[in-house]
Amino acid sequence: MTKAAAILLAGSRPGTDPLAKAAGVAIKPLAPVAGEPMINYPARALLAHPAIGKLMILTQTPSLLTGDPATAWLGEHPCVIFEQSGAGIASTLMALLDRPDVTFPLLVTTADHVLLGPAMLDQFVREAEGADMAVAMVERATLLARYPDSRRTWLKFRDGWWSGANLFWFGSVKARPVVALWQEVEQDRKKGWKILSAFGPVALLGAMLRISTLRGGIARVGRRFGLIARLVAMNRAEACIDADKPDDVALIERILGERRG
Template identity: 50%
Template sequence: MDNRGFTAIILAGQRPGGDPLAEHFGQPFKALIDVAGQPMLAWVGSTLAARGDVRRIVILAQQADALLDHPATAWLRDEARVTVRDCGDSIVEAIAATIRAMPQAYPFLLTTADNVLLDDAMIDRFRVGADGADIAVALVERRVLEAAYPGNRRTWLPFRGGQYSGANLFWLGSPEALKVLAIWRGVEQQRKKARAVLGAFGIGLSLMIAARLLTLRQAIERVGRRLGIRAKAVLLPQAEACIDVDKPSDHAMVESILRARRQ
C-alpha cells in the first residue's frame, strides 16, 4: 500500500433547486443537518482530519465557504490542511477540475458529507483494496448489510453471485481516473442515461451485466480493459459503510448507530 498519504475530497453540495432532506430539517444546506449533536460535515471532516495520512482535505460545494460559518464546522477553516472550492451544478465537472488543479496531490479519496458513519477501519480497508488502481469504488454486499440491519432498504446493483450497494468511497489513484470522470460527465449530460451508459461501455458488456452473466469483479475488470485503466471494486465488511443519510429514516438509523458507538 502507498504510505505517502492521500488527498481527501468531501462532496458537500446538493441538488439544484434544493435538497428534500435539508428542507425536511429546515436547513439551507444538507451538509449542515444535525446528526447526533453535530452537522454531518463535521462528522466526516473530523474523521479525516484526525488521520495522519490525510495530506489535504478539499470541501466541494455550491457555497463551500458558507458551510464553515456554522459554529460546529468553523474549526475546519482553521485547519491548515482544509481548503474549500465552489462547484456548479455538475459535481463531476467540479471533481475533474479539482484534481486537474492539484496534479501533485494524487491519490485522491472521494467521499460525501452524508457519509456520517465513515471511520478509520473503512478507510484502511479501502486503501489496502484500492492499492495500485487508477480508480476504485467501495461496495458492501447485500448479505453483509442485511445480516447486521435486517429490513434496511438500499439500492442494489445485481451481478452474478451477489448484489451490492455503493459505500460513497472512491479512489482516484492517477490522472488515468479522468477517463472515467469524462464518461461520467457525458452520461450526466444525457437525458436518456441508460442509452448513454450503453454507448459509453458498449452494448455487449452492458447486456452481460444486465443479464447477470458477469461477477462484480469480472465486470469491473472488463470496464478497466475497455478504458485502458486499472479499475477495482473493493468490498467492505462493515455494513455501516453503505448507510448514508439520504432520507429521514436514514437519519434516525445513523443517529441510533452513533449513540451505540458512544456507549
C-alpha cells in the first residue's frame, strides 16, 4: 500500500491546560509522562512504523518543541515536518485537505496518545485501508476487562458502549465534507448527543433507542456523503487511554512500568 502521512495534533486549546500547569511547561505535549514529554511516545511509534512515510506535527508554537532539549530531535528528524495549527482541530485539518501538496492517505492522532504502539497501528492501518474515512473506537467491555477503574466518555449503541481511540484515517479527499461537519460540532466533542444529531435525526434516534449499531451507523453516514466510512473496533484496551487527566497519567505510567518490567 501507499505509505500514509501521519498527522500528530500537538496544539493548545484556549486557556491553561491543567497538566501543563501542574508540570510547569508551556503546552500540554511537553508535560512529562514517565520522565519524558508525552509527545515523544506517539511520535516515535509513528516514525518507527513501516506504514508511515512522514510525520506532520500540527502546533501553534513549533519553537516550544524544537527549542526544548527533550523534543529538539523532532526538528532534526528528516521525516518530520512542522505545520502551523489553527484554533481548532477540524479547521486545521480542513486547511490541510485543501492543499495540493498534501497526499493521501492521512493517519491522524494526538500528542497525548502515549500508549500508541505498533500493534495498534498494525490493526488500524490494516482495517482502515481502502476506506475514504475510518475512525478507531474501543468498546467498553474491552476496556473494563483490563482496566475496570478507568473512566471514559461513552456513546451508547445497540452493539455496545464506545469510546474514541484518537485515531482517524482519511483515505481520500472525499472525507472533506465529514471534516467540515466535525468543524461545526467541534465545541461539543464531549456531548455525544450533539455529535450524533449533526448526522441527522435517524442517527440520533437510532442511538437513543438502541436500534442502531455503531458500525452500521458509520457506514450509513459514509453513504450519506458518498464515501466509504468504516469503524475500526480496536482490540487493545489501551487504545482509548490518553493522557488527559492526572488519573490517566498515573494509569499510563503504571502500564509503561509493567511493559518495561
